[in-house]
Amino acid sequence: MKAFKVPHTLTLLFGMMIVALIATWIVPQGFFETFVNDAGRNVVVPNTFELTGERQFLTPWDLLTAIPRAFAAAQDIIFFVFIVGGVLAIARKTGTVDALIGNLLNKHRDTPEKLIFMVIFFFALASSAIGTAGEYIPFVLILVALCKAMKLDSMTAVGMTVAGYGVGYGLSAFNPFTVLIAQGIAEIPPYSGLWLRLVIFIPFSLIAFHHVWSYAKKVKADPSTSLVADIPCPLDGQEQAEYPTLNGRHRLILATFLGTVGFAIWGISQHGWYLYELGACFVGWGLLITVLGRLSFDEASDSFIEGVKDLTSTAVLIGVARGIALILEDGQILHSIVNGLAMPLSHIPAALSAVGMLLIQTILNLFVPSGSGQAFVTMPLMAPLSDIVGIPRQVAVLAYQFGDGFSNMIVPTNAVLMGIIGIAGVPYDRWFKFCMPLLAKIMLACAVVLVLAVIFGYGADLQEPVQAAVHIMDNVRLS
Template sequence: MNQPAATGQHKRHGALDPVLMMLAAMAFAILLTWIIPSGQHQRVSEKENAPVIAGTYKMLPKPVGIDSVLPGKAPPGEARPVSPVALATSIPEGLKRSAPLIFMILALGGMFGVMRSTGALDAGIQRLIGLSRGRMVILVPLLMLAFSAGSTFLGMISEYLLLIPVMIALAERLGRSRMFGFAIVTLAAKVGYLASVTSPVALLIAQPIVNVPVFSGLGFRLAIWLTFLAIAMLYALRESRIVAEPAPIEDQRLSPRHLAILLIAGATLALLVIGSLEFGWDDGEFTALFLTAAAAMTFAAGIRASAGISLFVEGMKAMMLAALLIGMGRAVEVILREGQILDTIIEAVSAQIHGLSPVLVAPIIMLVEMVLTLLIPSTSAKAALSIPVLGPIGAAAGVSGQTTVLAFLLGNGLVNMLAPTSGMLLAFLAAAGIPYNRWFRFAAPLFGILTLLSIGALMIAVLIGY
């Protein structure tokens, strides 16, 4: 089976290097702190991602001089543009703040390294092909429905890094392109996250801010999800043309050893979901789960402990680029927070909404969230920062809290399909060995279609009093 391309395989001439892209995003963020005035809202607590208090924005003096080029902290009651030195210093800070997620991703890579070496993955893929006879009209809808359901109902995103190499291997075994395998996972996950029918990641934070019950209004979001997912399925099937000689379709039964390893993988995925929903597990517990699963797979495969450790380390190496990109994505947020310009951006845009029709205000809120998503890919941080300000402004224009949350979800989900500042998207691409510019060309038309449909959905939401 082909190795995952997280270490740089399959690069093509003219491909955009993801690390250079993140460095460019960081440099642009630093530049913004020199151009945009600084200001801040009061917050309900001292926590970094605590919700802001609407109507409390105040400008901060930001003297700019030669001293600003050097790193340093602003005096109390003032702001300071971010020093260009932060292009280096913010990376370790971003890595530190993302450490739990990074360790989880590395452990996931290690577990996958062990699993891949056993041949169970090849056997499982061959069995799946045999059962479906390789028919795309069966495989694609079933797989995308399953992946998207995990995303829209449970908020799963980073967990799908595990499945990207699997789907790429499946696509190549069927003679299809790597992009096809990647799209099956990524489009399904992104559409699911966009709708967030019951996703706790977004709704547990966003809905209480505007005083609506958590998970309420799911019927309309469910309709959006099913519509958008059907479009994404058709879009993925467009990429299902044969580009190489498919492997022979053989319906071979799994050996007891391969079956045991695949059952361990399935149990691991089930525990991810149960642990997250029932016991509040987070990245730390997920890391421990992947370590345990890797040990169990090593035992089930009859691999010596020392060899199993070597395979685990090799698998971790394949995820190093993905881990670095996630830390660099967080570094962009670190820079913008240090320059204290995020509140200014929200306040400036919010002031332009007053007096407009609610049918126009709802899509504008979505567009504001799309801009913010380029700057802050984190869903929870963006909800705490923007909804307390945009919610009351939307309400004054006649937009309900439920529709404001929907605008937030759609804006956040749409841009995270393409955002070059999204460390998770770049981690997905790194795991697949697909250049960003190639993904952009592939996904941009779908992004345009879903954006127009999202605007229409928000207008309908206002008209029906959602």
């Protein structure tokens, strides 16, 4: 028999759309009562689910029309992704990104424990802030070269890279591709609940560091313990990779980036900015660094287009994934599914329900590895489900972030992961053996955080409008 091959993510998403269409013919159709909150968004009122009187059937034509409709519905997210990708490519063209990473690596060449911690910390910080992922691939060979010079192995290089990337995506303090989208779907303020994600950033980074450094120490003491001892290093016989020096111009560009992020956060908190305004901030930063980086506008334009090209697949996945929710909504079974999921979770304590959400998101990430795509697939279900089982929506978003982000470190459908281990020459089965214990440690920590978040009411203050609506609906029914 031929070995099973995991289908392309787009194939999986379209397959999920077909399954969703078939489900609209089978699953009972029904609705929860909703109300419009102060932001003008519909919010589900818990315990109001009722079945519809007559089934409405969708046709295959409805499936096909759902795709362009989905792209239109997700246009603000798609165009924001394009803008961010293009501007980050301009920043890369100035040499600032390479110089920053190179500077950090060069300083800690002779202190591997510091190198490992710094790489994990700064990669996690960047992924948490702006969703960097594929940008780390060019640095893999540099890390492999440094590890080789320090008598470590390529697994250590991959470990520090992917651990930083995974921790950053799992916590997502500002990541516009995950937390911002998920909170928008959950209808809670952008970047709300930031304090908890910042508090647990260091502890989770330390878990990742401890795992990678423990392995690296064993390899340094006894090279035969390396998981890739029998595999040639991809840099055998090659000179060490070079990187530019971090100069004053690079430092100025980094300072303007921090200023841009701060300005965007101020606009969100003070003026209710969203994706259009955030996109404008990044466009402005792109123009500024073009001048500061001494690039011609033609060079900047070429870089911007290349950056947009790199994120085209992400944008397509966002659009198609949105189509799944559209079909469920058109077929009037979205709320039915939410009600069905609520039944088993409603019979266990709320804290355990939050852990159940984490497990669901982790499993789904195998089939929908796009963070944005997974948000559109799952959060329309998880947000109202959290209302029903008594969990703050902020906790549901946190469960999504944990499940999506941390499992990125191991799911074979993750293109970034496969690119990193491919460049380093690490087979997936060896990587799985290295990473699975780390993922288990992190998932245990995630479960503890979610349980405590429910106990202490993390984000409960944002649920007051929902509870008020429940009382209003109850009074209406009683009258």
